[in-house]
Amino acid sequence: MSASKPVAVVTGASSGIGAVYAERLAARGYDLVLVARRAERLQALSAKLAQAHGTQVETVAADLTSEAGLVRVEHVLATNPDVSLLVNNAGNGKLGATVAMSAADAAATIALNVTAPTRLTRAALPPFLARNAGAIINVSSVMALHSLPITSLYSGTKAFVLAFSRGIQEELGGTGVRLQVVLPAGVATEFYDQAGIPLSAFDPAVVMTAEDMVDAALTAFDRGEAVTLPSVHDLALWDRYDAARAALFGATQNGKPAPRYLTKQGLAA
Ligand SMILES: NC(=O)c1ccc[n+]([C@@H]2O[C@H](COP(=O)([O-])OP(=O)(O)OC[C@H]3O[C@@H](n4cnc5c(N)ncnc54)[C@H](OP(=O)(O)O)[C@@H]3O)[C@@H](O)[C@H]2O)c1
Structure with a gap:
């Protein structure tokens, strides 16, 4: 790796959103560490980025649902002092009723969408804070804000990414380290090949290209935005949602049960 160039670690870089992040970050002058299971895809992307941008790329063919895979990426984050950006992008989710999902699929989705970004965020923060x-950049989803009968588990994992990220943003206050959480809506990627619902089932008008999604998210990153909803045109909607959330939380801070839950007996007591 060149000591003069910053290094970005991108998980899930073998396709879709992660591959576009890799390309855009290479164009911005980053060297890269690209992580995914499909080594041949990572090598092809690596050759393309070396040719187009002179990027030095380390490929890590790792399954992020395995302890061994996580340890390899954690090691990179802990030991390469040029790493200045981590993109926790790898994620998946079989869509369908919770009872119809195999235990193995459910566990793999939680491992990839929850455990992996948690472990890698925890590995990246100490060296970032030391410097x-x-x-x-944590890739969540608009499904963090919405659950459908076919997305219960996926929505739960992405809600975790959002809540975890927002808390860490608070932890990082006053430091030079920052975290952006990105909530894409439908994006045209291979995600739907494994999800069990084809991309063709969606109205094309509500599906974004991965290129548009990443370009918008990186523009927001450049502006220091903390929570990015690339497809939401009226940002006041988020501001109102977040203000209502904060007001609701404030209202929970009350040691007395709400009057509507007081029984006659309780009222008499
Ligand atoms: N597409 C959408 O509509 C949409 C919307 C909102 C959020 N998102 C989120 O965007 C992120 C990227 O998804 P995408 O849409 O770009 O889908 P994608 O094209 O299927 O990409 C998923 C990436 O994750 C990697 N991955 C999957 N399982 C892995 C494992 N066990 N270990 C390591 N890497 C693994 C895949 O590589 P290998 O298979 O080579 O391992 C691939 O590079 C995900 O977090 C997804 O939840 C997507």
């Missing part, structure tokens, strides 16, 4: 510099 008081660095950034993490």
Whole structure:
């Protein structure tokens, strides 16, 4: 790796959103560590980026649902002092009723969408904080804000990414380290090949290209945005949602049960 160029670690870089992040970050002058299971895809992307941008790429063919895979990426984050950006992008989810999902599929989705970004965020933060510099981009989903009968588990995992990310943003206050959480809506990728619902089932008008999604998210990153909803045109909708959430939380801070739950007996007591 060149000591003069910053390094970005991108998980799930073998296709879709992660591959576009890799390309855009290479164009911005980053060297890269690209992580996914399909080594041949990573090598092909690596050759393309070396040719187009002179990027030095380390490929890590790792299954992020395995302890061994996580340890390999954690090691990179802990030991390469040029790493200044982590993109926790790898994720998947079989869509369908919870009772119809195999235990193995459910466990793999939780491992990839929850455990992996948690482990890698925890591995990246100590060196970033020691240098008081660095950034993490966590790819959540609009399904963090919405559950459908076919998305219960997926929505739960992405809600975790959102809540975890927002808490870490608070932890990072006053430091030079920052975290952006990105909530894409439908994006045209291979995600739907494994999800069990084809992309063709969606109205094309509600599906974004991965290129548009990443370009919008990186524009927001450049502006220091903490929570990015690339497909939402009216940002006041998020501001109102978040203000209502904060007001609701404030209202929970009350040691007395709400009057509507007081029984006659309780009222008499
Ligand atoms: N597409 C959408 O509509 C949409 C919307 C909102 C959020 N998202 C989120 O965007 C992120 C990227 O998804 P995408 O749409 O770009 O889908 P994708 O094209 O299927 O990409 C998923 C990436 O994750 C990697 N991955 C999957 N399982 C892995 C494992 N066990 N270990 C390591 N890497 C693994 C895949 O590589 P290998 O198979 O080579 O391992 C691939 O590079 C995900 O977090 C997804 O939840 C997608």
